[in-house]
Amino acid sequence: MDLLENVVGMVVVEVEVPPAVAVLLGVAGRRSRHHLPHTLPHGAPGAALSAPFLPQALNELALGSPSLVVLPLDVTDAGSIGAAAGQVQEELRGAGLGLLINNTGARRRSTLETETAENMALLYATNTVGPLQVTQAFLPLLREAAEAGRGQGLSCSRAAVVNVSSAMGSIGVAAAWGDAQDISYRCSKAALNMLTKCQALQYGDSGILCVAIDPGCVEPAPGRESGPVTMEESTQGVLRVLAGLSASSNGTFWDWRGQRLPW
Amino acid sequence: MDLLENVVGMVVVEVEVPPAVAVLLGVAGRRSRHHLPHTLPHGAPGAALSAPFLPQALNELALGSPSLVVLPLDVTDAGSIGAAAGQVQEELRGAGLGLLINNTGARRRSTLETETAENMALLYATNTVGPLQVTQAFLPLLREAAEAGRGQGLSCSRAAVVNVSSAMGSIGVAAAWGDAQDISYRCSKAALNMLTKCQALQYGDSGILCVAIDPGCVEPAPGRESGPVTMEESTQGVLRVLAGLSASSNGTFWDWRGQRLPW
Numbered sequence: 001m002d003l004l005e006n007v008v009g010m011v012v013v014e015v016e017v018p019p020a021v022a023v024l025l026g027v028a029g030r031r032s033r034h035h036l037p038h039t040l041p042h043g044a045p046g047a048a049l050s051a052p053f054l055p056q057a058l059n060e061l062a063l064g065s066p067s068l069v070v071l072p073l074d075v076t077d078a079g080s081i082g083a084a085a086g087q088v089q090e091e092l093r094g095a096g097l098g099l100l101i102n103n104t105g106a107r108r109r110s111t112l113e114t115e116t117a118e119n120m121a122l123l124y125a126t127n128t129v130g131p132l133q134v135t136q137a138f139l140p141l142l143r144e145a146a147e148a149g150r151g152q153g154l155s156c157s158r159a160a161v162v163n164v165s166s167a168m169g170s171i172g173v174a175a176a177w178g179d180a181q182d183i184s185y186r187c188s189k190a191a192l193n194m195l196t197k198c199q200a201l202q203y204g205d206s207g208i209l210c211v212a213i214d215p216g217c218v219e220p221a222p223g224r225e226s227g228p229v230t231m232e233e234s235t236q237g238v239l240r241v242l243a244g245l246s247a248s249s250n251g252t253f254w255d256w257r258g259q260r261l262p263w
Numbered sequence: 264m265d266l267l268e269n270v271v272g273m274v275v276v277e278v279e280v281p282p283a284v285a286v287l288l289g290v291a292g293r294r295s296r297h298h299l300p301h302t303l304p305h306g307a308p309g310a311a312l313s314a315p316f317l318p319q320a321l322n323e324l325a326l327g328s329p330s331l332v333v334l335p336l337d338v339t340d341a342g343s344i345g346a347a348a349g350q351v352q353e354e355l356r357g358a359g360l361g362l363l364i365n366n367t368g369a370r371r372r373s374t375l376e377t378e379t380a381e382n383m384a385l386l387y388a389t390n391t392v393g394p395l396q397v398t399q400a401f402l403p404l405l406r407e408a409a410e411a412g413r414g415q416g417l418s419c420s421r422a423a424v425v426n427v428s429s430a431m432g433s434i435g436v437a438a439a440w441g442d443a444q445d446i447s448y449r450c451s452k453a454a455l456n457m458l459t460k461c462q463a464l465q466y467g468d469s470g471i472l473c474v475a476i477d478p479g480c481v482e483p484a485p486g487r488e489s490g491p492v493t494m495e496e497s498t499q500g501v502l503r504v505l506a507g508l509s510a511s512s513n514g515t516f517w518d519w520r521g522q523r524l525p526w
Binding site for chain 1: 438444451452456
């Protein structure tokens with residue numbers, strides 16, 4: 001059973017510069033329809049570029065917000081990632097990329113008994129390897145933004161990579177174990193957290209802040225109208241956390257309420 | 264560059280029953296030649312079964328220790344895993360399996376800049392998905408040992424899964440970052456640690472203890488005779504840690520010195 005299957009997602013770039021430009025990835029899931037308008041740090045008029053296969057809601061959003069550029073992206077395909085990064089670079093016309101939010105994600109229902117090598121590989125490719133390769137491709141643009149903000153400390157308004165993780169990927173917390181074992185999902189998110197730590201160690205000195213964040217679960221359980229967290233609470237919470245990050249937050253893991261999560 | 268490439272490893276079963284039987288997996292690397300005689304919990308005479316493609320040292324060991332049964336195993340191949348589990352079951356003649364040590368591992372040199380999707384997938388398959396599927400296959404035998412020890416608390420002499428991890432896979436410690444970024448290795452071991460936690464949550468109630476352990480680095484750096492840890496220190500340390508584990512250790516992460524590691 002697929003919960004959030006959005007390997008083929010979108011890049012949404014807010015091209016109003018300054019201030020910093022935001023990229024969101026993998027926004028073809030149900031969650032993203034709602035998250036999208038809120039999660040971009042700035043409101044944003046401009047000029048929109050839509051692709052024919054976009055979900056209706058994303059198309060509408062792009063048409064209504066002319067500063068948004070929407071591009072196709074498959075985070076499991078290096079060619080697609082490279083093409084998207086090239087297009088973003090063109091759109092930015094020499095400006096840097098201030099914020100990369102790796103929001104692509106897939107999830108499968110499983111237990112220790114039913115988990116398969118196939119699902120493990122699929123979710124790792126999407127949830128862990130995807131953010132690795134996307135960040136590699138967008139790194140030159142992030143470096144430009146960091147360089148432009150030279151002299152400032154680390155922050156999301158200078159240059160940052162935000163990896164969207166989950167409390168289910170916290171080994172210490174192992175959230176919601178009784179509700180969903182989902183081994184492939186948990187393992188891929190723990191690995192994403194490790195990637196985040198590595199990125200923080202490597203890129204922090206270049207002025208790029210790297211963190212993992214759990215946006216909370218906005219998916220309603222079967223028969224429910226809303227998830228444990230409302231979309232509004234989640235998106236406002238994430239924005240508040242991002243705004244408060246500084247050098248001492250580099251390489252850390254937060255939830256949408258602003259609580260530090262253990263690895 | 265391959266450091267420890269032993270996808271096609273071996274199962275080594277000590278068939279002296281009682282006490283508990285041990286299985287080691289993936290022992291084709293340099294490290295295992297030395298680790299093997301020490302790591303098995305019991306000394307062991309008996310009857311040996313060797314495969315033609317075994318490394319010389321393993322063959323010699325098997326011939327010299329008649330209670331050891333050596334079987335081929337590819338932890339990335341479900342058919343191979345199932346066949347090995349079936350053969351172990353036959354060898355055990357109705358007895359359970361007291362200790363499963365998931366010791367298979369691969370490592371590649373990489374940095375954040377050079378890491379590839381191919382290496383990420385390969386190391387995840389070997390270091391994370393392998394232990395998942397091996398444990399799934401051997402679970403009935405582990406359950407038998409746990410059941411035979413009903414009334415006892417959790418321990419490695421009742422029934423246990425030991426996943427061989429690394430301090431390099433501790434997100435909190437991120438050991439040896441300055442020496443080796445090795446992203447694919449670190450991410451696969453962090454995911455293995457998550458798997459260990461999931462196994463502990465699920466199997467602990469059935470009497471099976473599950474832990475992750477860092478045996479220390481016994482690989483010499485280029486130009487050096489020995490690693491930071493000697494083989495003797497590592498193997499004796501690991502055995503001491505395993506002997507001291509109890510119910511409160513379920514789902515934890517240790518190094519060979521007996522120090523708890525953070526996730």
